[in-house]
Amino acid sequence: MTKARTFSEISTLRERNALAVKEAKEKGRRVVGTYCLYSPAEMVVAAGAIPVMLCGTSQNPVPAAEKVLPRNLCPLIKSSYGFAVTDTCPYFHFADLLIAETTCDGKKKMYELLGEMKPLHLMQLPQVQDDAALSYWTGEMVRLKRRMEEDFSVEITDDRLREAISLVNDERRSLKEFQDVCKYNPSPISGMDMLTVLHNRGFTVDKREAIELVDRLTAELREMAEFGVSPFTPSTPRILLSGVPVGIGSDKVVRLIEECGGSVVCFESCGAYKKVEPVEETGDPLAALADRYLRIPCSCMSPNQGRLSLVEQLVREFRADGVVDLTWQGCHTYNIESFSLKKHVQGTAEVPFLQIETDYSESDTEQLKVRIEAFLEMINRAKRTG
Amino acid sequence: MISVGIDIGSTATKAVVFDGRIIGKAMEITGWDPKEAGYRAFRGALDIAGITEDRVGPIVGTGYGRISLPILTGKVTEISCHARGAHHLHPGTRTVIDIGGQDCKVISLSDDGSVSDFIMNDKCAAGTGRFLQVMAGILDATLDELGALAAGGEPVPLSSMCTVFAESEVIGLLARGTGKENIAAGIIDTIARRIQGLAGRVPFLETVTFTGGTAQNPHICRIIAERLGTRLHVPLEPQFVGALGAALIGWED
Ligand code: SF4
Ligand code: SF4
Numbered sequence: 001m002t003k004a005r006t007f008s009e010i011s012t013l014r015e016r017n018a019l020a021v022k023e024a025k026e027k028g029r030r031v032v033g034t035y036c037l038y039s040p041a042e043m044v045v046a047a048g049a050i051p052v053m054l055c056g057t058s059q060n061p062v063p064a065a066e067k068v069l070p071r072n073l074c075p076l077i078k079s080s081y082g083f084a085v086t087d088t089c090p091y092f093h094f095a096d097l098l099i100a101e102t103t104c105d106g107k108k109k110m111y112e113l114l115g116e117m118k119p120l121h122l123m124q125l126p127q128v129q130d131d132a133a134l135s136y137w138t139g140e141m142v143r144l145k146r147r148m149e150e151d152f153s154v155e156i157t158d159d160r161l162r163e164a165i166s167l168v169n170d171e172r173r174s175l176k177e178f179q180d181v182c183k184y185n186p187s188p189i190s191g192m193d194m195l196t197v198l199h200n201r202g203f204t205v206d207k208r209e210a211i212e213l214v215d216r217l218t219a220e221l222r223e224m225a226e227f228g229v230s231p232f233t234p235s236t237p238r239i240l241l242s243g244v245p246v247g248i249g250s251d252k253v254v255r256l257i258e259e260c261g262g263s264v265v266c267f268e269s270c271g272a273y274k275k276v277e278p279v280e281e282t283g284d285p286l287a288a289l290a291d292r293y294l295r296i297p298c299s300c301m302s303p304n305q306g307r308l309s310l311v312e313q314l315v316r317e318f319r320a321d322g323v324v325d326l327t328w329q330g331c332h333t334y335n336i337e338s339f340s341l342k343k344h345v346q347g348t349a350e351v352p353f354l355q356i357e358t359d360y361s362e363s364d365t366e367q368l369k370v371r372i373e374a375f376l377e378m379i380n381r382a383k384r385t386g
Numbered sequence: 387m388i389s390v391g392i393d394i395g396s397t398a399t400k401a402v403v404f405d406g407r408i409i410g411k412a413m414e415i416t417g418w419d420p421k422e423a424g425y426r427a428f429r430g431a432l433d434i435a436g437i438t439e440d441r442v443g444p445i446v447g448t449g450y451g452r453i454s455l456p457i458l459t460g461k462v463t464e465i466s467c468h469a470r471g472a473h474h475l476h477p478g479t480r481t482v483i484d485i486g487g488q489d490c491k492v493i494s495l496s497d498d499g500s501v502s503d504f505i506m507n508d509k510c511a512a513g514t515g516r517f518l519q520v521m522a523g524i525l526d527a528t529l530d531e532l533g534a535l536a537a538g539g540e541p542v543p544l545s546s547m548c549t550v551f552a553e554s555e556v557i558g559l560l561a562r563g564t565g566k567e568n569i570a571a572g573i574i575d576t577i578a579r580r581i582q583g584l585a586g587r588v589p590f591l592e593t594v595t596f597t598g599g600t601a602q603n604p605h606i607c608r609i610i611a612e613r614l615g616t617r618l619h620v621p622l623e624p625q626f627v628g629a630l631g632a633a634l635i636g637w638e639d
Contacts, residue, residue, distance in 0.1 A: 339587075352502070352503070353503075366450070367489075367506075370450075370463050370464065370465070370506070371465075371506060373463045374463040374464075374465035374466060374501070374504060377462060377463060377465070377466045377501070378465075378466070378500070378501040378502070378504075381466075381500050381501070382500060385498070385500065
């Protein structure tokens with residue numbers, strides 16, 4: 001399989017940059033850890049600090065977490081907590097401040113425990129997307145700004161915020177263009193490789209470096225696509241993966257879909273397409289941030305019509321042949337919402353839909369394979385009979 | 387052309403020889419060596435058909451043991467095979483219920499017979515052939531006897547669908563002197579409720595065809611049909627539907 005040149009450079013960022021973060025810290029830079037898409041990276045950038053994503057995507061620290069947390073809790077929460085309590089994530093280790101939000105119940109309560117290990121700022125996230133919620137959430141943006149100003153003895157001016165917004169918007173543009181190369185049929189990059197890039201590109205001290213790398217990769221991939229270079233064929237079933245956050249380590253379902261003969265062409269999830277919508281660059285920067293972040297279509301919102309529309313739109317844009325909705329065990333919000341999403345997808349986009357509920361362990365691999373293979377057989381047959 | 391379908395399930399391995407109609411079939415216990423069981427069923431079915439191996443074209447495998455058989459020319463999941471086999475035997479089939487040894491599934495079919503949706507329970511033994519076997523064992527009965535017992539009983543509600551807990555619940559009921567008939571009826575009702583739960587999550591249209599070895603038991607069929615409020619079409623030898631589907635898929639491609 002031919003890979004784009006820049007791919008390996010990005011896929012090793014996470015390992016290489018732990019050292020860079022350490023050095024930056026020694027020179028006085030602050031590090032801020034986040035766990036969720038609702039954390040405004042712009043605020044961290046405007047404070048001159050380095051934002052790092054700490055969301056746990058590995059099974060390794062789960063057993064340690066289960067000494068404290070219930071076993072039937074979402075693996076993402078257990079993994080995130082496990083990394084902290086075992087001190088095995090360098091990025092957590094270097095973090096000076098954690099930003100957290102009241103999203104789902106599990107995370108909210110887990111943050112109480114994290115707060116005993118590190119300074120933690122909790123943002124009270126409303127769970128509805130209306131005007132009253134927006135004004136409340138704008139207040140939360142102000143509170144976050146003050147906290148960072150106090151903790152880091154800096155002033156976050158509107159100008160610095162605007163600069164940060166424009167930088168993070170450029171990152172979004174770059175990420176969107178990268179993911180959009182999968183609109184080619186066949187896609188020039190596998191879903192596993194795309195996930196590797198989405199996961200690792202965030203671990204940079206300087207966002208500009210990551211933007212430049214991803215842009216370079218996108219250009220290479222476009223060229224490959226123009227020449228028809230792809231790990232797939234035009235008849236490979238194209239799968240849209242919706243649902244909970246996924247990363248390297250929690251990539252089991254992505255891997256299985258591609259091992260069974262599918263191609264994951266789009267991730268609707270948090271590190272991927274849920275992220276790409278830009279922040280308004282005119283007007284009051286705090287209000288613009290509040291507006292953009294409150295609109296994130298996470299299942300902890302009620303109602304959450306935005307997600308149904310987003311998935312519908314992505315099925316069309318990426319010409320997906322089927323939707324796989326991945327939900328972590330113990331995640332009530334995504335598991336319940338799967339029912340509405342299925343109805344919506346079958347009713348509007350009219351493509352097959354498969355929900356997979358699983359965790360980070362490998363124990364159900366064989367059973368999952370049967371389901372995924374059957375799902376792909378179903379799609380293949382529909383494609384043949386057209 | 388002659389095709390063979392081999393369905394290597396967790397309990398039984400089935401083979402069907404097809405040349406436009408079924409000309410041979412055989413069943414073997416899977417045991418600890420699914421590969422060997424696959425060969426035996428394959429040769430057994432060929433013997434009955436009176437055909438030598440060199441005349442066979444496609445050999446399609448299905449079931450959990452399909453990975454282990456080198457003679458296969460193709461592999462297809464149980465879902466597609468049960469749908470294909472059921473649609474062949476009952477062309478009006480829009481829903482297939484299959485109770486296998488270690489899973490159970492409900493499959494929805496489009497009117498042309500292709501799979502449009504499916505749901506599976508494979509996380510635990512609840513609602514599977516394995517569950518019935520364990521429960522029959524506690525009542526000191528065979529699977530057939532369990533069905534016959536249930537026919538004469540009023541179902542006692544079992545609160546647990548999990549094999550481990552249901553086991554101790556049943557032992558408790560026996561100790562308290564509850565009639566075996568009523569317990570047996572309760573056990574089968576548990577399976578029916580489980581299927582009902584799955585069936586509610588996919589389009590459930592008539593005609594409903596019931597496949598897998600458990601469907602051989604008329605009492606179990608009746609109780610499930612009553613729960614679902616529908617008629618169940620049971621093929622003559624429901625345990626061969628998956629292997630037949632595999633043979634058909636090989637024959638068509
Ligand atoms: S799924 Fe929701 S809670 Fe989880 S990271 Fe995304 S926005 Fe945050
Ligand atoms: S996957 Fe669900 S339960 Fe887990 S952290 Fe996200 S919203 Fe919470």
